[in-house]
Amino acid sequence: MRDIFKLLKEGNKPSLLAGIVNTIIAILKGIAFFFTGNVAMFAETLHSLGDAANQFFVFIGSALSRKAPTPQFPNGFGRVVNLVCLGAVIIVAIMSYEAIKEGWHHVMNPTESGGFIINLSVLGIAIILELGVLYKAGKEILHEAGIEKGGLAPLTMGFTNLKKAKPATKLVFMEDLVATAGGILAFIAVLLAHFFNLLVAEGIASIMIGLMMFYVVGRVFLENARGAIGETDEEMLNHIAHIVAMDSDVKDIQQIEVIKEGEFLHVQVTAEVNPSHTLEYIDDIRDRLMKIILNQKGVQDVLISFDEDDGIRTWKGSNETNNIEEFSSKLPE
Structure with missing residues (x-):
C-alpha cells in the first residue's frame, strides 16, 4: 500500500x-x-x-x-x-x-x-x-x-x-x-x-x-x-546521435534507436571505435557516453554496444559543433 x-x-x-x-x-x-x-x-x-x-x-x-x-x-x-x-x-x-x-x-x-x-x-x-x-x-x-x-x-x-x-x-x-x-x-x-x-x-x-x-x-x-x-522520437534521435558522433573516440554510428514509451525514452546505440583500443578503454567510452545520454530529458535507459571501425561511413550526420549546440539549445537537459 x-x-x-x-x-x-x-x-x-x-x-x-x-x-x-x-x-x-x-x-x-x-x-x-x-x-x-x-x-x-x-x-x-x-x-x-x-x-x-x-x-x-x-x-x-x-x-x-x-x-x-x-x-x-x-x-x-x-x-x-x-x-x-x-x-x-x-x-x-x-x-x-x-x-x-x-x-x-x-x-x-x-x-x-x-x-x-x-x-x-x-x-x-x-x-x-x-x-x-x-x-x-x-x-x-x-x-x-x-x-x-x-x-x-x-x-x-x-x-x-x-x-x-x-x-x-x-x-x-x-x-x-x-x-x-x-x-x-x-x-x-x-x-x-x-x-x-x-x-x-x-x-x-x-x-x-x-x-x-x-x-x-x-x-x-x-x-x-x-x-x-512505441514510436521513434526523431528530434531526440538526432540530438543523441550528434552527442555520440561528437565523441572523439567514436569513428562512426552503425545504428541508433530512440523509442518513446509513455513519458520515457529508451535509447540503443551501436558505435564503431578503433579496434586497437583495450576493453578497459572501450568500457570507459561506454561509461562516458551513458552518463551524457542519461542526463538528456526523458531518457530512462541506454544500451550501448561497440564494433570495430570498418572504414565505411554509415552515419550521415555532422560532427560540427554548431549543429550540436543547435540541438542542445532546443532540448535542455
Whole structure:
C-alpha cells in the first residue's frame, strides 16, 4: 500500500487538479440542468463528467507508468499511460455521442428552458475554473518543453509546444481547451435563446460541443496508439546521435534507436571505435557516453554496444559543433 501511495505522488499533477475541478463543475452543471432542463447545460454536464473521469484515469495511469522495471516486465511500465489514455477516450466518445444526439433532438423539437440566471452563473463559474486549469496545464507544457515564461504565455504558447508535452499533460490541455470553448458556446446559446427566442441555439451548441469532444477523441486516440506501439522520437534521435558522433573516440554510428514509451525514452546505440583500443578503454567510452545520454530529458535507459571501425561511413550526420549546440539549445537537459 505504501508503494502505491508513493507512485501516486509521482502522478501527473495537472490531470489530478483537472479531475477535481471538473468533478465540481459537473456537479454544478448537473444541478443547473436538473432545475432548468437546458439542453446545452446537459451537454456541458456530460462533457465535464467525461473530462473528470478521463483525468482521474490519466492521473492513475501516469503514476503507474513510473513503476520501476521488474524481472517479468524488464522494459518498465512507460506505456501504461498510453493504454490508460486509449481507454479514457472511450468514455469521452460515449459522452460525445449523447451530447450530439440530445442536441439534434432539441433542434428538431425546440423547447424553452428556464433558469436563465442559474445557467449563466454556473456557466460563468465553469468557464473561469476551466481557464484556470487550462492555464496550469499550459504552464506545465512550457515547463516540459524547457520554456519558463509567465503572463499569458501558457495560453498563447501552450498549443504550439503541445508536441513536446507528456501524454497526460497533453490530454488535460486539449480537454480543457475544448471544455472552455464549449462553456463559452453554451453561454452564448443561453443568451440567444433568452433574448432572441432562438431556441435551436441550445441544440446547435450541444451538437458543436459533442463534435469538439470527438475531435479530442480522434487526436488523443491516434497519439496514444502510436505511443502504445512505441514510436521513434526523431528530434531526440538526432540530438543523441550528434552527442555520440561528437565523441572523439567514436569513428562512426552503425545504428541508433530512440523509442518513446509513455513519458520515457529508451535509447540503443551501436558505435564503431578503433579496434586497437583495450576493453578497459572501450568500457570507459561506454561509461562516458551513458552518463551524457542519461542526463538528456526523458531518457530512462541506454544500451550501448561497440564494433570495430570498418572504414565505411554509415552515419550521415555532422560532427560540427554548431549543429550540436543547435540541438542542445532546443532540448535542455
